[in-house]
Amino acid sequence: MxxxxxxxxxxxxxxxxxxxxxxxxxxxxxxxxxxxxxxxxxxxxxxxxxxxxxxxxxxxxxxxxxxxxxxxxxxxxxxxxxxxxxxxxxxxxxxxxxxxxxxxxxxxxxxxxxxxxxxxxxRRYNPRVEATRALLQRGELGRLVAVNAVWAVRKPDDYFVAWRRTAGGGPILINMIHDVDCLRHFCGEIAEVQAYGSSAVRGFEVEDTAVVAIRFAGGALGTVTLTDAAPSPWGWEAGSGDNPNIAASDENCYRFLGTDAALDFPNLTVWRGAGPEPASWAEKVFPTRLDWAGHEAxxxxxxxxxxxxxxxxxxxIDGRDGLATLAATLAIKDAIHTGRPARPVAPPPAP
Ligand SMILES: NC(=O)c1ccc[n+]([C@@H]2O[C@H](COP(=O)([O-])OP(=O)(O)OC[C@H]3O[C@@H](n4cnc5c(N)ncnc54)[C@H](O)[C@@H]3O)[C@@H](O)[C@H]2O)c1
Incomplete structure (x- = not known):
């Protein structure tokens, strides 16, 4: 054939x-x-x-x-x-x-x-993402309470051709949208966001830095910090080595907090107490590294x-799924623009 x-x-x-x-x-x-x-x-x-x-x-x-x-x-x-x-x-x-x-x-x-x-x-095709979603869905952390995510790099100055500096470009739509998609995939739909943005370092029409607070429909809370103006080892590509254009660090970029245990991602280290009950603050929590196989998405x-x-x-990930991630991402831009909490706009009904 x-x-x-x-x-x-x-x-x-x-x-x-x-x-x-x-x-x-x-x-x-x-x-x-x-x-x-x-x-x-x-x-x-x-x-x-x-x-x-x-x-x-x-x-x-x-x-x-x-x-x-x-x-x-x-x-x-x-x-x-x-x-x-x-x-x-x-x-x-x-x-x-x-x-x-x-x-x-x-x-x-x-x-x-x-x-x-x-x-x-x-990223959803990456085995570490698949393993994390499966772990969360099995309830291994207990009830998800919160997640915090960081994506921080310094992009080279020659990266900023016109479309990346103007409306429709910018690191929220180019980069943070990946984290928004992963967080939807891991934690469920995003109900509401509050956010601040800044273009103080690069001075472009689009942001170079943003922080977001998220309320998920399932009740968990989240934060995302993004910048393309500060070098760091923290971000999906650095942590996972899944992009040859970005130097690998093997550092984590998300921390998930559940009522029973915590998870570092993408290193896939679960932190849990030794006993059958969730550890209280006087008890030590111990790391267990999960296995995963395969690499590139x-x-x-x-x-x-x-x-x-x-x-x-x-x-x-069909058009509707991509549209839901876009709606949640644009809600972040909306919240930055208005200074008020914003909700993702619902998609139009199918024809
Ligand atoms: N999945 C990912 O990890 C990932 C990574 C980077 C970029 N992207 C996305 O991919 C798209 C491209 O990003 P990029 O960083 O490669 O941009 P880029 O600027 O490096 O490349 C864009 C290319 O499109 C070409 N182009 C412009 N107008 C065109 C036209 N009318 N017809 C055909 N080609 C045209 C340009 O000449 C250029 O070669 C963006 O939507 C970006 O958000 C995704």
Whole structure:
């Protein structure tokens, strides 16, 4: 049987990783890439595939089974719609879109046409994320009381091309959205947030730093601290080593607190008392490191995308799921903007 023919739209930081993965895969063919920049023809030659400056031309000229949309956030709607119109399943990089209206339009179009979308919240494919969710769902920490999360790096100055400095870019939509998605995945839906943001270090239109307080619908509370202007060992990519572009630290970035035990993540260390009852403050708690196997999330996302294309699996993170993460993330921006608590906007009903 012929291999599924995939294409990548946008071959920047993340798109090139998708293109390289597909090109190296035994289960798929990299049919083409589309990118208007000078890098396009050069990368196409290196990867042994065709290049188009205009993604619409590519979608019309190539017989494609699936597309990765890895262009700037502000273009996800138009590129996603172009795939849906042609009946081509797509992985839409996160955020699903830069606004809720755009995200809802994309989801409704995919549902109306029956064309599956997979949103690129790839951390969910990481075995440590899977193990943590399973542990929380088994109730091993008791009742979840609170979680605290940190994502702190110093991005290089040349990273800040125009789309990353202006509305629709910024580290809340580019980076914190991953933590929001993980926290939804781990702790359930986010009911309300309060937040502060600051652009005091970089002085861009978008924030460089934010702190968020979360109330989950299930009753637990959470906090997230984010900055792209301060070097640190704390953040998912550093802690997990799941991104070759970010130096690994093996440090934790989340702490979960339950009525029976606590958990460091992503080291997967459970802290628990020695007795059958939850330890009181005079009693020592002891660490137990959990086992997990496997490493990178992106190859597992590709394998799943091929199942979605073949019709043997429903998207693990479909458009609606991506829209819910976007709504919770935009509630954070709303809370920063108004100075008041904000709730994620409910998605539109399915057609
Ligand atoms: N899943 C992840 O971990 C992850 C990581 C980084 C970025 N992202 C997301 O992926 C997307 C791209 O981010 P990036 O950091 O790779 O950005 P980038 O700026 O490095 O790359 C974007 C690419 O899109 C190209 N492009 C611009 N307009 C285009 C068009 N009309 N058609 C085709 N290509 C076009 C640019 O030339 C550039 O090569 C963003 O939505 C971002 O939020 C996801």
């Amino acid at each position: 012929a291999k599924p023919r995939l294409a990548v739209v946008g071959i920047g930081l993340i798109g090139i990783r998708h293109a390289e993965l597909v090109a190296a895969s035994e289960d798929a063919e990299l049919a083409a890439i589309a990118d208007p920049s000078d890098a396009g023809p050069r990368e196409a030659e290196r990867l042994g595939t065709r290049h188009y400056a205009d993604y619409r031309e590519m979608l019309d000229a190539e017989r494609l089974d699936g597309v990765y949309v890895a262009a700037p956030n502000q273009l996800h709607l138009e590129i996603g719609l172009a795939c849906i119109e042609r009946g081509i399943p797509a992985v839409i990089e996160k955020p699903l879109c830069d606004t809720l209206e755009a995200g809802a339009d994309l989801v409704l179009a995919s549902e109306a046409k029956g064309v599956p979308l997979l949103v690129g919240h790839h 992106l190859p597992r996302q590709l394998a799943h995308f091929l199942e979605v294309i073949a019709g043997t699996a429903a998207p693990r």
